[in-house]
Amino acid sequence: MAILKIYTDGACSGNQNKENIGGWGAILEYGSHKKELYGGELNTTNNRMEMMALLKAFEAIKIEGQTIWAFSDSSYLMDCFRDKWYKKWLKNGWKTSGKKDVENKDLWMALLPYLDRHDIRFFRVKGHVDLDSPRTNMDQLYEKFIEWNGPGFTVEDFRYVTEMNNRADQLANQWKADRESEEK
DSSP: OOOEEEEEEEEEETTTSSSOEEEEEEEEEETTEEEEEEEEEESOOHHHHHHHHHHHHHHHOOSSSOEEEEEESOHHHHHHHHTTHHHHHHHTTSBOTTSOBOTTHHHHHHHTHHHHHSEEEEEEOOSSOOTTOTTOOHHHHHHHHHHHHOSOOOHHHHHHHHHHHHHHHHHHHHHHHHHHHHTO
């Protein structure tokens, strides 16, 4: 059975401002088949857009029981799943270890059921890497990728995953660009 790979990214212009625009992008890849998704929201945050990208990708999956590899440049999103922060949040009534309300609870609650529906592994990617720049230290970036994700990836895998993350970033920014041009 093939692995369903998901590449996601979120973006938000004016992230700390009261009025802003955010976008999300996701690519689902199963064998030779690819599906690109994108959308966005007004008055949001970058973290919400990162989460929304993954949620929309999960919502697009038609068959349960998939083996999924999810790639994102969001340490917030990937670390939550990889380090299982959500288990402590659930145990503590959606409170952080500092006794504060968990941010984005609505999206976490929407994402968590997919952990039971599929076999999902989460991988972190360095975002916004210019693979064609002579100043990009590919060896160093590959080493960091392996440090984050384990030794099961070749340099070619790393390069491809990075290209797909860059494409997800383009999709996230597409929705924002579409809205900004409508306003002109």
